[in-house]
Amino acid sequence: MSTAEIHRQITADEIAHTFEEEATPKVDLGIYAFEDWVALAIFWVMALAVFLQFFTRYVLNDSYAWTEEIATYCLIGVVFIGAAMCVRLSRHIQVDLVYRYLPRPVGRALSTLIDLIRITFFGYATKLVWVYIQIIGDEQMTTINFPKNYVYYAVLLGFVLMFLRAVQAALQHWRQGYSVLERPGAYDGSEI
DSSP, X not given: OOOOOOOOOOOHHXXXXXXXXXXXXXXXXXXXXXXXXXXXXXXXXXXXXXXXXXXXXXXXXXXXXXXXHHHHHHHHXXXXXXXXXXXXXXXXXXXOHHHHHSOHHHHHHHHHHHHHHHHHHHHHHHHHHHHHHHHHTTOBOSSSSXXXXXXXXXXXHHHHHHHHHHHHHHHHHHHHTOOTTTOTHHHHTOOO
């Protein structure tokens, strides 16, 4: 049996048509939520601060010290507010291999328990951050005269959003009868 590949001759016209766009795809911004836009805005502030740091350090040879601190605090905001997006989309790291070998009712009960633990954790973390803000929220940033409590409020907002999104995800799991742990293919599009 021959392993040679057989190719059909393609005309220049056929090649040219492959580059034509069929239809302009519709832009759907409805898939993005509040936390997506806030994280994106903070990300761009961080990117501008990093660019300014690079520019002043390597082009002007006189770096602004405050840009590094602002970029660090922006990264904190991006991480915690962006984590709410991951909770909403069920994109955090999880181990779903165990669920393949469990009986369906046991997997369902364990998945519900994990939803409840997640909600409890985010609720408790929200409370802890709030207490932390009350204790040391009036501290000033190191390089600029600006209170750190805005950074702490971004973390608080992230945990509040994660709590709300975890409740929303748990309700969705309860209504549909399964979670991403039980049927990951239903969430990533690989399930038929």
